[in-house]
Amino acid sequence: MHIKSMAEYAANGETPEVLFWVGCAGSFDQRAQKITKAFSQILDKVGVKFAILGKEEMCTGDPARRSGNEFLFQMMAYNNIQTMNAYGVKKIVTACPHCFNVLKNEYPALGGDYEVIHHTTFLQQLINDGRIRLKEGGEFKGKKITYHDSCYLGRGNNIYEAPREVLQALDVELVEMKRCRTNGLCCGAGGAQMFKEEEAGTTRINFERSAEAIETGANIIAANCPFCTTMLTDGVKNKEKEDSVAVLDIAEMVARSLA
Amino acid sequence: MHLVQQILFILCAGISVYFFSKKVGEIRRNIKLGKDEDLTDNSGARWKNMVLMALGQQKMFKKPIPAFLHLAVYAGFIIINVEILEIFLDGILGVHRLFAPALGSLYAYLIGFFEILAVLVLLACVVFLIRRNVLRVKRLNQSELEGWPRNDANLILVTEVVLMSLFLMMNTADQVLQARGVEHYTLTEPFWISSNFTGMFAGLSDGTLVAIERGGWWLHIIGVFLFLNYLPYSKHLHIVLAFPNAYYTRLQPQGEMANMKEIQNEVLYMMQPELAPPSDGSQPVQQRFGAKDVTDLSWKNLLDAYSCTECGRCTSACPANATGKKLSPRKIMMDTRDRLEEVGKNINANKTFVDDGKSLVHDYISVEELRACTTCQACVEACPVGIEPLSIINQLRRYLVMEESNSPQEWNLMFSNVENNMAPWKFSPDERDKWAEEMAAEA
Numbered sequence: 257m258h259i260k261s262m263a264e265y266a267a268n269g270e271t272p273e274v275l276f277w278v279g280c281a282g283s284f285d286q287r288a289q290k291i292t293k294a295f296s297q298i299l300d301k302v303g304v305k306f307a308i309l310g311k312e313e314m315c316t317g318d319p320a321r322r323s324g325n326e327f328l329f330q331m332m333a334y335n336n337i338q339t340m341n342a343y344g345v346k347k348i349v350t351a352c353p354h355c356f357n358v359l360k361n362e363y364p365a366l367g368g369d370y371e372v373i374h375h376t377t378f379l380q381q382l383i384n385d386g387r388i389r390l391k392e393g394g395e396f397k398g399k400k401i402t403y404h405d406s407c408y409l410g411r412g413n414n415i416y417e418a419p420r421e422v423l424q425a426l427d428v429e430l431v432e433m434k435r436c437r438t439n440g441l442c443c444g445a446g447g448a449q450m451f452k453e454e455e456a457g458t459t460r461i462n463f464e465r466s467a468e469a470i471e472t473g474a475n476i477i478a479a480n481c482p483f484c485t486t487m488l489t490d491g492v493k494n495k496e497k498e499d500s501v502a503v504l505d506i507a508e509m510v511a512r513s514l515a
Numbered sequence: 516m517h518l519v520q521q522i523l524f525i526l527c528a529g530i531s532v533y534f535f536s537k538k539v540g541e542i543r544r545n546i547k548l549g550k551d552e553d554l555t556d557n558s559g560a561r562w563k564n565m566v567l568m569a570l571g572q573q574k575m576f577k578k579p580i581p582a583f584l585h586l587a588v589y590a591g592f593i594i595i596n597v598e599i600l601e602i603f604l605d606g607i608l609g610v611h612r613l614f615a616p617a618l619g620s621l622y623a624y625l626i627g628f629f630e631i632l633a634v635l636v637l638l639a640c641v642v643f644l645i646r647r648n649v650l651r652v653k654r655l656n657q658s659e660l661e662g663w664p665r666n667d668a669n670l671i672l673v674t675e676v677v678l679m680s681l682f683l684m685m686n687t688a689d690q691v692l693q694a695r696g697v698e699h700y701t702l703t704e705p706f707w708i709s710s711n712f713t714g715m716f717a718g719l720s721d722g723t724l725v726a727i728e729r730g731g732w733w734l735h736i737i738g739v740f741l742f743l744n745y746l747p748y749s750k751h752l753h754i755v756l757a758f759p760n761a762y763y764t765r766l767q768p769q770g771e772m773a774n775m776k777e778i779q780n781e782v783l784y785m786m787q788p789e790l791a792p793p794s795d796g797s798q799p800v801q802q803r804f805g806a807k808d809v810t811d812l813s814w815k816n817l818l819d820a821y822s823c824t825e826c827g828r829c830t831s832a833c834p835a836n837a838t839g840k841k842l843s844p845r846k847i848m849m850d851t852r853d854r855l856e857e858v859g860k861n862i863n864a865n866k867t868f869v870d871d872g873k874s875l876v877h878d879y880i881s882v883e884e885l886r887a888c889t890t891c892q893a894c895v896e897a898c899p900v901g902i903e904p905l906s907i908i909n910q911l912r913r914y915l916v917m918e919e920s921n922s923p924q925e926w927n928l929m930f931s932n933v934e935n936n937m938a939p940w941k942f943s944p945d946e947r948d949k950w951a952e953e954m955a956a957e958a
Binding site for chain 2: 276282445447448463464
């Protein structure tokens with residue numbers, strides 16, 4: 257399949273339904289690329305007219321801002337907003353809650369006003385609208401699955417139900433961790449921690465969170481963030497459970513269950 | 516005799532209100548040392564937050580057991596204050612149980628109700644003391660509470676127990692005196708709780724009973740006056756500041772980080788110099804990016820610090836703290852208040868702040884603590900009164916990175932990658948859509 261860029265749409269004088277903001281992890285990280293591909297497959301299959309920025313996309317500046325480098329954040333934001341405004345972008349979907357939060361909450365003050373949707377919400381809407389049709393008795397039906405709330409989707413933006421509704425549409429047996437929803441425990445990657453060694457402590461945050469997820473007895477940990485996916489996968493490996501517990505993005509689960 | 520008591524009372528009340536107002540004035544001045552931040556918008560949503568969070572204690576109920584105990588103390592405190600009003604007026608006017616004649620039989624119900632609350636407060640405070648000192652609940656026994664903060668908490672609880680006991684003792688003696696028809700002791704119907712204990716005082720003489728009743732009355736009201744003056748020095752100040760703090764708490768999504776307009780403009784003028792305001796030849800004012808000291812924070816951050824009662828819900832929700840890192844959001848708030856008090860004392864002594872060579876970052880809060888934060892907002896979510904430790908952490912981090920270039924090597928690498936490769940990792944920007952090419956090839 258061919259994924260069109262905004263430039264291609266513009267060259268043909270067309271406008272896509274939505275811009276898929278891939279993000280750096282989704283673009284470069286091998287694990288996250290699979291999520292990107294799964295989500296693109298879904299969009300293609302259900303006929304959503306979407307575009308990517310391709311080489312014109314840049315880091316939103318989130319890790320720079322969270323670590324304290326406001327100059328770098330503002331530079332990135334300026335460039336991204338220039339690009340998107342030039343294309344007249346109206347609606348953005350992204351599979352990264354960090355990008356989602358910055359695009360939705362922090363770009364408007366800088367002149368970037370868009371309707372921004374996280375991919376789990378987008379999937380839920382497509383399911384509700386009947387655009388995504390799921391297999392009867394797909395591979396996740398009745399499977400014990402736990403869901404990890406990412407900080408920037410959950411506490412950051414109060415989105416707790418949409419991802420859970422998608423999981424319910426897959427007929428899974430959802431088992432909650434002790435710390436979930438507003439009390440959800442971070443995976444350890446936020447605040448630019450992803451890009452540095454943790455400070456000295458008694459254990460790692462992702463080990464703590466993965467242990468909690470494994471304790472539920474679930475075979476799949478469903479995530480909505482490329483950073484959480486990496487952190488939790490490492491945590492599961494640390495517990496030597498990688499053969500029995502998989503960490504999957506909700507988009508990957510939906511892609512595997514398309515009718 | 517009565518006149519002496521009256522004069523003494525008015526004197527005590529005057530002194531206590533004077534010193535209390537003086538300290539409140541200082542706290543107000545200290546909070547105003549913070550930077551301006553306009554939080555007057557959307558008053559409807561703000562009133563709602565105040566009613567739900569402060570008055571209704573909505574967020575406390577995430578932990579039901581302490582929530583119910585706290586509710587008893589809180590309701591007791593507020594409602595028993597109606598009784599304090601009577602005690603206060605009695606003291607000034609030199610009368611006894613001023614409201615009794617007017618309220619008739621309702622009066623005994625009212626006092627009985629206060630007594631039930633007093634018993635609940637007493638029991639709740641005893642349970643709180645047990646939780647702190649016997650059960651040693653983790654969040655109430657962490658390292659930042661060593662020394663004064665622990666004593667502060669215990670002192671408040673013991674004071675409440677003593678005040679409630681005095682109130683009940685005073686009423687018990689009062690009723691024995693009423694029954695004996697001693698002058699001044701207005702006859703009322705029996706009070707629900709204290710009437711059950713009159714037997715304890717049956718063998719005592721009128722004089723002793725009057726001494727107990729007057730002693731209880733005086734100790735109770737002096738206790739209240741002392742407590743009032745202790746409040747601004749204590750974590751207990753939250754009983755007042757929880758209300759404005761909940762009112763001014765953030766309304767934006769928790770994930771949103773405050774914008775720095777000055778840097779936004781700097782970048783804008785660099786990219787589009789034609790938009791820059793014409794220079795008037797003067798040197799631009801040197802401004803500090805981020806926060807080094809308390810005066811670089813906003814007034815709301817400083818109000819947060821004074822509103823914190825050190826309950827530790829933030830710290831027990833913090834992923835960094837739970838995994839043994841040095842960061843504790845509660846300590847961030849306690850350090851901010853301690854430093855602000857230090858700055859305040861400096862101003863008291865020197866009329867204006869004289870540099871003491873200290874700052875909030877480094878001297879109070881270490882780089883290691885700041886670097887441990889994942890910005891997960893669990894601390895903000897956990898706070899029952901709308902305090903935001905994360906806001907302070909973020910501003911201190913901005914100072915470290917932008918003013919001191921103090922960031923770990925890995926972050927410096929990440930910065931240079933973002934700047935040069937438009938991604939936090941060292942990949943070529945040309946490969947950003949390689950996955951899409953792969954998909955095209957796969958199909």
